[in-house]
Amino acid sequence: MPIVIDLDVMLAKRKMSSKELAEGIGITAQNLSILKTGKAKAIRFSTLEAICRILECQPGDILRHE
Amino acid sequence: MDTIQKPSRRFEILFRFLFFAYPVFLLVTWLAMTFKGADPNPVLDFSLNIQNLNIQHEPVLWQRLACFGATMLPGAALMYIFHSLYRLFGYYGKGMIFCRENVKCYRSTALGLIIMQILHFPEDALISLILTATNPKGQHVISFGMNDTNITMIVAGIMILVISRIMDQGRKLQEEQALTV
Incomplete structure (x- = not known):
């Protein structure tokens, strides 16, 4: 998948664990893992908005095109 | 999910039973069926048109067993359909609705249905030959046929x-x- 989601860098900057992020977004740790490992085929805008709100970042900070 | 899983489990049991019962039913029918002076079994007459064969003697054991073997040509295809259907309803019973295995079951059922109609040709020919094998010379019959039921089943197979x-x-x-x- 040419679109890559870099959550680890932001999680490290915000000193937050994946579990805390998943709970904050309202998705399961499994679903977050699908996102982190690049297996996701699509992401909802509502999920992207929730990630940006919790990590206090812009979509461009976590989305990258290879 | 209950509206799918519960009836699916019942259908799974039904098709599993039919898979084992069908060949036994056919064998018993061929062994017990009477020909002379009585109407042949309507279940078999439906596809075989036995009345037109001019069977002059009550078939002996080898003829009955050979006819059972010939009937098992499309019969095996039907058993394959029962097998595919009980697997399909087994998956539905577990709540697996859209999965690769289900797609394979549908394809197997469709192919089984089409192949079963094709196998009716050699079945008819073999049975007519076997049942008239003991007739006097010049009165052996070989019969081929296709009826609207065969066409309908082929269309149904394509739809599936x-x-x-x-x-x-x-x-x-x-x-x-x-x-x-």
């Missing part, structure tokens, strides 16, 4: 093949949905 493609699309949509966060 199309349905299997629709189920495959459903599977792809479900897989994509599962990987949408």
